[in-house]
Amino acid sequence: xxxxxxxxxGWGIALFVLGMYGYRIVRRGRLLAASVPEDQQRWLTxxxxxxxx
Amino acid sequence: xxDRNTSTSSSGSRLLGVTTLVGLVGLLLFAFVLTxxxxxxxxxxxxxxxxxxxxxxxxLHVPMAVLTYVAFLTCAVxxxxxxxxxxxxxxxxxxxxAEVGTVFCGLVLxxxxxxxxxxxxxxxxxxxxxxxxxxxxxxxxxxxxxLRRTAADPQRQARRAAIVALxxxxxxxxxxxxxxxxxxxxxxxxxxLAELKIEDLTLFTLMLGFVVFGMxxxxxxxxxxxxxxxxxxxxxxxVETAIAxxxxxxxxxxxxxAVGETGGGT
Amino acid sequence: xxxxxxxxxxxxxxxLRIEARSRVLVNQVAPFALLVLVxxxxxxxxxxxxxxxxxxxxxxxxxxxxxxxxxxxSASVEHSDDAHSGLRLSGMSPSSIFLGKAAAxxxxxxxxxxxxxxxxxxxxxxxxxxxxLMSLTAVAAAVAVATMGTLYAALASGLGAxxxxxxxLLLPVLAPVLIGATRAFDDALGAAAVDGWAWxxxxxxxxxxxxxxxxxxxxxxxxD
Numbered sequence: 120x121x122x123x124x125x126x127x128x129g130w131g132i133a134l135f136v137l138g139m140y141g142y143r144i145v146r147r148g149r150l151l152a153a154s155v156p157e158d159q160q161r162w163l164t165x166x167x168x169x170x171x172x
Numbered sequence: 173x174x175d176r177n178t179s180t181s182s183s184g185s186r187l188l189g190v191t192t193l194v195g196l197v198g199l200l201l202f203a204f205v206l207t208x209x210x211x212x213x214x215x216x217x218x219x220x221x222x223x224x225x226x227x228x229x230x231x232l233h234v235p236m237a238v239l240t241y242v243a244f245l246t247c248a249v250x251x252x253x254x255x256x257x258x259x260x261x262x263x264x265x266x267x268x269x270a271e272v273g274t275v276f277c278g279l280v281l282x283x284x285x286x287x288x289x290x291x292x293x294x295x296x297x298x299x300x301x302x303x304x305x306x307x308x309x310x311x312x313x314x315x316x317x318x319l320r321r322t323a324a325d326p327q328r329q330a331r332r333a334a335i336v337a338l339x340x341x342x343x344x345x346x347x348x349x350x351x352x353x354x355x356x357x358x359x360x361x362x363x364x365l366a367e368l369k370i371e372d373l374t375l376f377t378l379m380l381g382f383v384v385f386g387m388x389x390x391x392x393x394x395x396x397x398x399x400x401x402x403x404x405x406x407x408x409x410x411v412e413t414a415i416a417x418x419x420x421x422x423x424x425x426x427x428x429x430a431v432g433e434t435g436g437g438t
Numbered sequence: 439x440x441x442x443x444x445x446x447x448x449x450x451x452x453x454l455r456i457e458a459r460s461r462v463l464v465n466q467v468a469p470f471a472l473l474v475l476v477x478x479x480x481x482x483x484x485x486x487x488x489x490x491x492x493x494x495x496x497x498x499x500x501x502x503x504x505x506x507x508x509x510x511x512s513a514s515v516e517h518s519d520d521a522h523s524g525l526r527l528s529g530m531s532p533s534s535i536f537l538g539k540a541a542a543x544x545x546x547x548x549x550x551x552x553x554x555x556x557x558x559x560x561x562x563x564x565x566x567x568x569x570x571l572m573s574l575t576a577v578a579a580a581v582a583v584a585t586m587g588t589l590y591a592a593l594a595s596g597l598g599a600x601x602x603x604x605x606x607l608l609l610p611v612l613a614p615v616l617i618g619a620t621r622a623f624d625d626a627l628g629a630a631a632v633d634g635w636a637w638x639x640x641x642x643x644x645x646x647x648x649x650x651x652x653x654x655x656x657x658x659x660x661x662d
Contacts, residue, residue: 121209121224122290129229129286133236133279134196137388140275144395148180151402155409255658311610318606322597332593335655336607339589342651343611346644350614353636354621 180398188391195384202377203231229287231377235385237280237306243273243389244309248341251334263330264400266337270316272392277310304351305344312340326407442534449530449538453512454545462511463546468553471504475557489562491630494623497558498616501583504550505543506605509587512543513595536588536656540649544584551576564627571634572626578638579619581645586611589652592659614644 120126181189210227211220223230250266253259284303285295297303316336322329457463478496482488489496516525516539525535555572558564566572590608597603618641625634 315607324597346614350617
């Protein structure tokens with residue numbers, strides 16, 4: 120296979136960054152969810168907004 | 173689900189996540205094993221030319237580039253809607269799509285550069301319109317995210333961020349046009365998909381790339397949106413508890429003061 | 439409409455009067471701009487032919503850097519002593535306040551551009567081939583920079599990090615102005631063979647869009 124180094128670098132960097140980003144979001148979500156009371160957590164059924172989405 | 177309230181995942185997002193991972197494995201299989209490298213024969217000299225195996229980077233680069241634009245467009249629409257309707261839902265959507273879009277945009281620049289080195293023989297091409305537009309776009313939204321990280325009143329910050337996002341997206345055509353005139357050559361038009369000999373399997377792999385990275389995008393958006401939502405809920409909750417604590421404090425203080433007064437009097 | 443423009447003139451006169459008393463442009467911004475021209479000279483090894491070739495680009499980079507100072511100053515005038523509350527309570531429309539402040543910045547930028555033109559003629563040895571194209575370009579680009587700058591300085595103020603936030607927000611937006619104005623100057627100064635008038639058209643479009651957008655956005659922003 121030609122250009123193997125470029126292929127590994129390109130796919131490697133992209134998948135690594137996406138993985139790390141996803142991991143950070145999930146971890147931050149866990150931390151936040153632990154400190155927000157249950158009745159205020161739901162994103163689509165909260166008061167004070169048009170939960171139309 | 174028992175652990176529903178300890179994370180941003182739900183049964184739906186978990187299903188999406190698993191499907192995405194399976195899709196990624198499938199995409200890697202198609203991109204690296206099942207498809208052929210791009211090798212063409214010159215019509216007169218019969219020499220081999222083309223992108224060879226570097227073409228396998230495009231199955232990642234092209235879908236991400238398109239999704240970057242989808243993300244920034246989503247951000248602009250959500251921002252405009254926020255300015256009109258003022259719901260927190262739109263604000264959180266705008267912020268989430270800008271952040272995910274910036275991550276994608278950065279990766280598009282990096283993977284494009286890595287692809288350009290063997291194919292165009294350069295890491296960076298100043299004259300390329302799409303390249304330069306994408307770079308300026310990346311910088312614009314870096315500024316947007318910097319604005320969102322300031323410690324300001326959330327409402328004020330949300331409104332200003334919405335304006336910044338709208339101006340940024342409206343600026344895109346002007347940037348594009350000016351770069352196009354600035355350097356009247358674009359490598360993208362010479363050697364992108366239009367010139368590739370796209371066979372059924374290549375096309376299928378590219379489409380699969382769109383689907384899989386679309387799912388990655390959706391999964392990230394879903395979780396990022398929920399994080400943003402929880403951040404707002406936490407801020408609200410903290411204000412409420414602080415107020416409640418003050419009330420409680422004042423009540424006990426009054427009591428103490430009253431007791432102190434009567435104590436001093438006797 | 440008429441009221442809007444007379445209000446705008448009032449605000450512009452106020453800002454220019456503050457400038458005339460405090461002399462920040464004369465004492466700080468203009469010397470800074472000349473300093474940047476000299477630094478470019480050092481950086482490019484003071485080779486006059488190189489400097490003449492790149493004079494249009496250096497000119498406009500200098501204008502952008504100096505404009506950052508000018509618009510930040512324009513916004514901070516309102517920010518000190520809570521003057522913007524007074525301005526808001528005056529009953530003027532946000533659009534006319536915006537137009538007034540942008541006009542004041544525009545006037546300052548024009549003064550700066552005249553100074554810098556002298557600077558590149560004297561220091562870099564530039565020769566002006568087409569004064570009409572050059573002055574029209576200077577005006578159109580100054581409109582674009584002044585309106586966008588005023589809008590972004592207002593956006594960045596009151597967020598707690600405006601000194602560092604303003605450049606990263608404003609400079610990418612102004613990328614088309616830098617390209618367009620440099621190319622038009624390339625033509626006007628005979629530094630490169632390009633069609634400067636087409637670039638002037640692009641600058642005019644940008645200036646117009648920026649003015650309308652800024653006036654509208656300022657209204658949406660000032661509500662808070």
